[in-house]
Amino acid sequence: MTSDRRRIHPRKQPRQARAELTRQRILDAAAHVFGEMGYAAGTTNRIAERARVSIGSLYQYYPNKDAILLELVTRHLDEGRQALERLREETLPGTLAGIFRAHVRIVIDNHRDDPHLLQVMAEQAPRASEVLDRVSRYERERVAYVEELLTRHPDARVRDTHVAARLIVATVELLVHQLTAAPDPVEAGRLENELVAMVTRYATGGGAV
Amino acid sequence: MTSDRRRIHPRKQPRQARAELTRQRILDAAAHVFGEMGYAAGTTNRIAERARVSIGSLYQYYPNKDAILLELVTRHLDEGRQALERLREETLPGTLAGIFRAHVRIVIDNHRDDPHLLQVMAEQAPRASEVLDRVSRYERERVAYVEELLTRHPDARVRDTHVAARLIVATVELLVHQLTAAPDPVEAGRLENELVAMVTRYATGGGAV
DNA sequence: GGACGACCTGAACAATTGCTCACAATAGTG
DNA sequence: CACTATTGTGAGCAATTGTTCAGGTCGTCC
Numbered sequence A, B: 001m002t003s004d005r006r007r008i009h010p011r012k013q014p015r016q017a018r019a020e021l022t023r024q025r026i027l028d029a030a031a032h033v034f035g036e037m038g039y040a041a042g043t044t045n046r047i048a049e050r051a052r053v054s055i056g057s058l059y060q061y062y063p064n065k066d067a068i069l070l071e072l073v074t075r076h077l078d079e080g081r082q083a084l085e086r087l088r089e090e091t092l093p094g095t096l097a098g099i100f101r102a103h104v105r106i107v108i109d110n111h112r113d114d115p116h117l118l119q120v121m122a123e124q125a126p127r128a129s130e131v132l133d134r135v136s137r138y139e140r141e142r143v144a145y146v147e148e149l150l151t152r153h154p155d156a157r158v159r160d161t162h163v164a165a166r167l168i169v170a171t172v173e174l175l176v177h178q179l180t181a182a183p184d185p186v187e188a189g190r191l192e193n194e195l196v197a198m199v200t201r202y203a204t205g206g207g208a209v
Numbered sequence C: 001g002g003a004c005g006a007c008c009t010g011a012a013c014a015a016t017t018g019c020t021c022a023c024a025a026t027a028g029t030g
Numbered sequence D: 001c002a003c004t005a006t007t008g009t010g011a012g013c014a015a016t017t018g019t020t021c022a023g024g025t026c027g028t029c030c
Helices: A002-008 A015-042 A044-050 A057-059 A065-090 A096-111 A116-126 A130-152 A162-180 A188-203 B002-010 B018-039 B044-050 B055-061 B065-088 B096-111 B115-126 B129-150 B161-181 B187-202
Strands: none
Touching: A002 A015, A002 B055, A015 A044, A015 A057, A015 A065, A015 A116, A044 A057, A044 A065, A044 A096, A065 A096, A065 A116, A065 A130, A096 A130, A096 A162, A116 A130, A116 A162, A130 A162, A162 A188, A162 B161, A162 B187, A188 B161, A188 B187, B018 B044, B018 B065, B018 B115, B044 B055, B044 B065, B065 B096, B065 B129, B096 B129, B096 B161, B096 B187, B115 B129, B115 B161, B129 B161, B161 B187
């Protein structure tokens, strides 16, 4: 069923410039509509309407509604992944607090565009879909990174590095989501400071920061 | 529109025992279906089917789908609220860590039944509805409680008590959600210890636990 | 400039959903 | 038993949704 449909919908590479433009307009509109109304209420017709594109065009570029969200998620995760990759190469030495600060800053920056959209991605996303797979794969990568950090860095004092890493990654990600998308959002700079303090004190076993 | 419907649907108090039973069956089924499939895919017909009750009966007890989720949420929040109330009366003295531990334990216990359902409540809940109002009101109560604690308790060392309280409440709530509903959940006892450590070290300014 | 393919259009379809209503079954009362 | 109120039933309606398709418009290249 679904695989047949996918065969009927082999979206091609655009040959003309306007095609790429249309594609981008659809994606922007989808980001806005999903962020504003959530995934369920963000209908494809509404997305097409906001993109000033016919519904037919939308389905020329995306085989179904899920695919739109999937691309949105993929792009977002890739940005985060790249930023973390850069961080990993640049800053080999440094205090734990400094490393965590860079980490936190990346996550905050990565969410600055549209916090509500990201909330949709993490929450309203269809269950058990490829979207969730990608999100959790990305999460596992980050946990692995932090776990290695906790193992290697001399300031780190935790018993179970794996559980601690899971705690830290989840804390940073979830609190940034929650506290920047809240009706009364915490200011970014302060949020960064508090998150760094929290996570660092936890990882250093309550010792000096 | 909606208000007219509500007038047509003044659900009465049940006069016979079987009515209360049916109501409970519907609620249990809804909890299961929502937890399993999410809010959008958890259709009223599916709920009725699982409750072994006709769809008509379901609508005799709940005016619409939202009302079912609302009751589920209300009950859950009330349980948490009552538990916190009891805590507040019992334990006036104690170390910060001890108080936080009691707090964390309540949240974990409150989620033990069906972690996935709670995820639905917090996430898939219809946007800008009464459900969200209740959730955020409960959250504000907890923030106020923690804020007062941070102000009064001698061990607490934080600059901005309000922001710190928001961080702490959000951390406990979100991490319990995330790490008990994950595919590879963290064991409850360990989660409690780690959360208490994290929050306490944060609140005491990195000093001794 | 004509012709072919890339691109775009939007009315309409099939499927699904929340929900209603006319009726049936059951419990309580005398 | 008969009568009424309470509770239960489920086919089907109205509305909405994701998606398709027959046919247009536009760009590009000979």
